[in-house]
Amino acid sequence: MYESKTSSAAAEHGGGSAIVARGLGKAYSLYDKPVHRLYDLMFPWKKRGREFWAVRDVYLDIARGATVGIIGENGAGKSSLLKVLTGITYPTAGEVNVNGRIASLLELGAGFHPEFSGRENIRLNCSILGMSDDEIAQRFEEIVEFSELGEFIDRPVKTYSSGMHVRLGFSVATSVDPDILVIDEALAVGDEHFKGKCVNRLNEFQERGKTILFVSHDMGAIKSMCQHVILMHEGRVLEQGTAEEVADEYLKRAHARGNERLSAINRTVDAYPRWGSGEIRTGEVELFGANNRKTNVFNPGEPFLARIHFTATAECKEPVFGVGLYRSDGTYVNGSNHFWRRDPIKLGRVFDGESGYVEMAFEGLPLLQGQYYLTAFLYDHGKPAPTPIDHREHAVTFEVLDANHLQHGILFLPTRWSVHRRNHSGGLDVVTSNE
Amino acid sequence: MLQLLRSLSKNRRLLQDFVVRDLRSRYIGSSMGFFWSVIFPIINLFVYMFVFRLVLNTRWSDYQGATMVALIMLAGIVVWSAFAESMSRTTNTLVDNANLIQKVVFPSEILPVYIVVSSLINMLIALPVVLLAVAYFIYVDPETNPDQLARAAAAGDPGLRIGVTLIALPLLALLQAIFTTGLGMFFSTLNLFWRDTYHLMGVAITVWMFSTPIFYPAHMVERPGFGWILDLNPMHWLIDSYRHIIISNQWPDPAMLTRFALASAASIIVGSTFFFRQRRRFPDLL
Numbered sequence: 001m002y003e004s005k006t007s008s009a010a011a012e013h014g015g016g017s018a019i020v021a022r023g024l025g026k027a028y029s030l031y032d033k034p035v036h037r038l039y040d041l042m043f044p045w046k047k048r049g050r051e052f053w054a055v056r057d058v059y060l061d062i063a064r065g066a067t068v069g070i071i072g073e074n075g076a077g078k079s080s081l082l083k084v085l086t087g088i089t090y091p092t093a094g095e096v097n098v099n100g101r102i103a104s105l106l107e108l109g110a111g112f113h114p115e116f117s118g119r120e121n122i123r124l125n126c127s128i129l130g131m132s133d134d135e136i137a138q139r140f141e142e143i144v145e146f147s148e149l150g151e152f153i154d155r156p157v158k159t160y161s162s163g164m165h166v167r168l169g170f171s172v173a174t175s176v177d178p179d180i181l182v183i184d185e186a187l188a189v190g191d192e193h194f195k196g197k198c199v200n201r202l203n204e205f206q207e208r209g210k211t212i213l214f215v216s217h218d219m220g221a222i223k224s225m226c227q228h229v230i231l232m233h234e235g236r237v238l239e240q241g242t243a244e245e246v247a248d249e250y251l252k253r254a255h256a257r258g259n260e261r262l263s264a265i266n267r268t269v270d271a272y273p274r275w276g277s278g279e280i281r282t283g284e285v286e287l288f289g290a291n292n293r294k295t296n297v298f299n300p301g302e303p304f305l306a307r308i309h310f311t312a313t314a315e316c317k318e319p320v321f322g323v324g325l326y327r328s329d330g331t332y333v334n335g336s337n338h339f340w341r342r343d344p345i346k347l348g349r350v351f352d353g354e355s356g357y358v359e360m361a362f363e364g365l366p367l368l369q370g371q372y373y374l375t376a377f378l379y380d381h382g383k384p385a386p387t388p389i390d391h392r393e394h395a396v397t398f399e400v401l402d403a404n405h406l407q408h409g410i411l412f413l414p415t416r417w418s419v420h421r422r423n424h425s426g427g428l429d430v431v432t433s434n435e
Numbered sequence: 436m437l438q439l440l441r442s443l444s445k446n447r448r449l450l451q452d453f454v455v456r457d458l459r460s461r462y463i464g465s466s467m468g469f470f471w472s473v474i475f476p477i478i479n480l481f482v483y484m485f486v487f488r489l490v491l492n493t494r495w496s497d498y499q500g501a502t503m504v505a506l507i508m509l510a511g512i513v514v515w516s517a518f519a520e521s522m523s524r525t526t527n528t529l530v531d532n533a534n535l536i537q538k539v540v541f542p543s544e545i546l547p548v549y550i551v552v553s554s555l556i557n558m559l560i561a562l563p564v565v566l567l568a569v570a571y572f573i574y575v576d577p578e579t580n581p582d583q584l585a586r587a588a589a590a591g592d593p594g595l596r597i598g599v600t601l602i603a604l605p606l607l608a609l610l611q612a613i614f615t616t617g618l619g620m621f622f623s624t625l626n627l628f629w630r631d632t633y634h635l636m637g638v639a640i641t642v643w644m645f646s647t648p649i650f651y652p653a654h655m656v657e658r659p660g661f662g663w664i665l666d667l668n669p670m671h672w673l674i675d676s677y678r679h680i681i682i683s684n685q686w687p688d689p690a691m692l693t694r695f696a697l698a699s700a701a702s703i704i705v706g707s708t709f710f711f712r713q714r715r716r717f718p719d720l721l
Binding site: 089102104113127 | 453
């Protein structure tokens with residue numbers, strides 16, 4: 001009876017909804033002392049805990065067959081939301097309706113026993129995930145094969161690397177053949193090859209009309225997989241819509257947060273090596289982005305300007321300022337100064353007590369996503385070989401966030417592409433892309 | 436309680452997997468394997484025999500010889516160990532399996548039950564050994580001292596016997612499982628609210644063990660006026676019933692058996708009610 005009712009409802013609404021949440025909220029009680037929890041159990045009329053709403057006022061309607069991404073900073077309530085949606089925990093307020101079998105990859109390999117072999121753990125894990133004996137027998141070989149563990153499949157799980165652990169967990173969890181698959185940053189581990197296989201498997205799921213719900217910090221993955229994105233902040237749904245719409249809002253917030261975090265890093269830059277004779281000292285290094293806004297977070301293609309303040313405490317003959325640009329792993333990306341140029345700036349003599357600033361700028365930052373730092377050079381070119389006046393490693397750290405992920409690597413290259421196809425008459429059909 | 440039965444029948448395959456895993460994990464990697472189930476109680480027996488008979492010079496009775504006392508103790512130890520092991524492990528079982536409760540939709544009532552079943556199976560492996568020992572002293576090496584036999588006959592002691600009452604063993608094991616499961620469900624839930632439960636359980640088991648007549652005869656407590664302890668102790672009723680069957684082929688005392696059955700019913704009703712009332716909150720309490 002119930003079955004037919006839901007299917008007719010689904011028919012009326014096209015594909016129907018896989019998950020509907022109305023006014024969903026989840027509160028946890030926080031206690032100052034653990035024993036207060038016991039008092040609450042024994043004397044329920046007087047509550048001692050403080051309520052903490054990890055999720056509140058969430059309204060969702062996830063269509064069957066949709067792939068939905070959930071983004072938000074740490075502690076935004078993403079995982080709590082997934083737990084309520086999958087039925088692992090019960091909502092404190094509101095309700096959830098789920099149509100279909102739901103499988104969650106909140107933790108891959110939850111319930112693996114370290115002493116047992118991969119094979120035995122597959123059996124048990126399938127059983128934990130609610131598969132019947134027949135289903136297990138049917139899919140067993142497929143799971144073994146997908147995990148690519150080779151002979152390790154017969155060794156105890158305690159001998160596995162964390163990557164192998166995840167591989168086995170993923171293989172089992174996705175073999176359950178759910179109608180709705182819930183993934184909590186499960187793809188963060190594993191090598192590139194296995195990640196590719198996972199993405200393939202998820203694509204397969206999509207093609208078969210399954211609903212996928214996943215949490216990720218990787219905007220690239222979200223954009224390439226999800227039609228619909230939900231942005232969470234402090235337990236609430238801040239925005240939902242197409243990936244483009246929501247990603248922009250997310251990045252705006254990421255910029256603000258990145259600035260906060262980086263200025264904390266930049267306050268500790270004195271910890272890095274600094275040397276030189278010290279007639280002139282460089283001060284703060286400020287960075288400016290589009291519209292001359294002071295920032296430490298940039299988008300690729302944005303204007304970039306670095307301003308280095310200086311104060312001289314003694315006379316100096318021919319100082320030259322320079323900047324070295326490094327990626328956070330130490331890769332030297334670029335170095336330049338104002339003297340070694342076709343059109344050099346010569347400062348001549350700088351006197352005691354003089355101060356000012358030097359600027360280095362370019363249109364269109366060609367860097368791709370990642371963290372970078374600048375090293376400030378100040379060298380005396382009046383001597384036969386340039387000698388350091390003030391050489392400062394890690395003078396300032398900044399970050400590049402890339403919402404589009406059009407290119408990969410360190411540098412954005414303004415590439416042109418063209419495809420030349422031979423046609424029936426022997427000529428060439430050319431399609432070109434300039435951007 | 437109905438909820439528990441329904442869930443267990445629905446998840447029996449999962450329960451079976453957990454029990455098998457547990458039994459195998461006990462001795463996985465150990466060369467003696469399941470022999471440990473047998474060796475443990477015997478080593479325990481020697482330790483307690485040494486303490487109670489040699490050091491403390493406890494006298495069981497005038498008419499029971501050393502082998503008889505050893506067998507009575509052994510029967511008690513085997514039953515008690517199964518109970519004690521279940522209690523100490525179930526109390527922490529929800530905490531130990533936190534990742535299952537928090538990350539997977541999982542029937543958590545399996546967790547206390549599988550431990551009880553597993554220790555009971557372990558006990559059922561050790562019991563035949565006790566029975567073999569009893570058989571040995573009946574048929575191969577019987578008591579021949581005429582004084583001893585006369586004293587036993589005078590006291591109305593039937594001596595060692597094996598026989599038809601063994602058919603009552605499954606009933607006792609079932610009641611024991613129910614009793615232990617109820618307590619286990621109660622304390623595993625309580626432990627989520629108050630983690631000290633687990634530590635207190637260790638102490639409580641020791642106190643309980645020594646207030647149960649396992650290493651000394653019941654009449655030694657009854658005589659100085661501590662009989663009320665025995666009247667409150669379900670484990671005494673259970674162990675006494677087991678001993679009747681295993682040692683001397685007597686039917687268990689109906690009064691004791693009835694009382695234990697009632698205690699089991701109370702235990703499972705209270706335990707499972709508490710467990711299922713709080714179960715929704717388990718993921719949040721961990």
